[in-house]
Amino acid sequence: xxxxxxxxxxxxxxxxxxxxxxxxxxxxxxxxxxxxxxxxxxxxxxxxxxxxxxxxxxxxxxxxxxxxxxxxxxxxxxxxxxxxxxxxxxxxxxxxxxxxxxxxxxxxxxxxxxx
Amino acid sequence: xxxxxxxxxxxxxxxxxxxxxxxxxxxxxxxxxxxxxxxxxxxxxxxxxxxxxxxxxxxxxxxxxxxxxxxxxxxxxxxxxxxxxxxxxxxxxxxxxxxxxxxxxxxxxxxxx
Numbered sequence: 001x002x003x004x005x006x007x008x009x010x011x012x013x014x015x016x017x018x019x020x021x022x023x024x025x026x027x028x029x030x031x032x033x034x035x036x037x038x039x040x041x042x043x044x045x046x047x048x049x050x051x052x053x054x055x056x057x058x059x060x061x062x063x064x065x066x067x068x069x070x071x072x073x074x075x076x077x078x079x080x081x082x083x084x085x086x087x088x089x090x091x092x093x094x095x096x097x098x099x100x101x102x103x104x105x106x107x108x109x110x111x112x113x114x115x
Numbered sequence: 116x117x118x119x120x121x122x123x124x125x126x127x128x129x130x131x132x133x134x135x136x137x138x139x140x141x142x143x144x145x146x147x148x149x150x151x152x153x154x155x156x157x158x159x160x161x162x163x164x165x166x167x168x169x170x171x172x173x174x175x176x177x178x179x180x181x182x183x184x185x186x187x188x189x190x191x192x193x194x195x196x197x198x199x200x201x202x203x204x205x206x207x208x209x210x211x212x213x214x215x216x217x218x219x220x221x222x223x224x225x226x227x228x
Contacts (some may be wrong), residue, residue: 016194042218043159091159103148106160
């Protein structure tokens with residue numbers, strides 16, 4: 001079965017540029033999560049959706065970050081403008097159902113480097 | 116806030132030996148725990164989960180033990196193999212959140228030949 005698919009796998013860009021990360025959740029999963037992972041802070045939840053609706057975006061660092069889920073099979077995380085401190089690995093995860101008693105399944109992430 | 120922490124940041128074991136990775140949690144109300152494995156360059160991979168009404172759950176070569184009295188969780192890997200080398204995270208539901216998980220800082224497991 002196809003897992004969570006993220007693109008691109010790597011992104012290197014200059015500060016000030018717009019960055020768009022993409023995610024395709026597992027088919028049939030109705031919850032989707034965006035995380036950021038750094039050595040200093042570990043895994044941080046940025047935002048999550050249930051049935052394409054954003055539920056909690058309190059983890060989004062600032063207004064430069066935005067996320068959308070236009071349909072059940074696609075989500076984007078956008079950073080505009082990007083800054084060097086945004087450099088991290090960004091993961092998307094999905095799960096079946098909204099109860100926390102369902103494991104989240106992660107993609108292999110996008111490694112983002114802002115120069 | 117409350118968080119999940121790990122006793123040991125690194126663990127080295129000989130191939131074929133059993134591995135035990137520990138995790139302490141602070142939220143006594145947590146009713147669900149998950150172990151993830153993260154290999155270099157990959158996302159966290161679900162290994163096994165356990166609900167708080169259980170003390171033990173077994174999977175393929177892995178066993179998770181839950182001691183609610185001392186708020187301790189462990190992951191046991193039998194006959195550790197080189198492919199088990201990875202960072203292992205425990206996770207629990209974040210307090211007051213219906214869906215958010217709080218992840219521990221992780222333990223790096225290295226399997227020696």
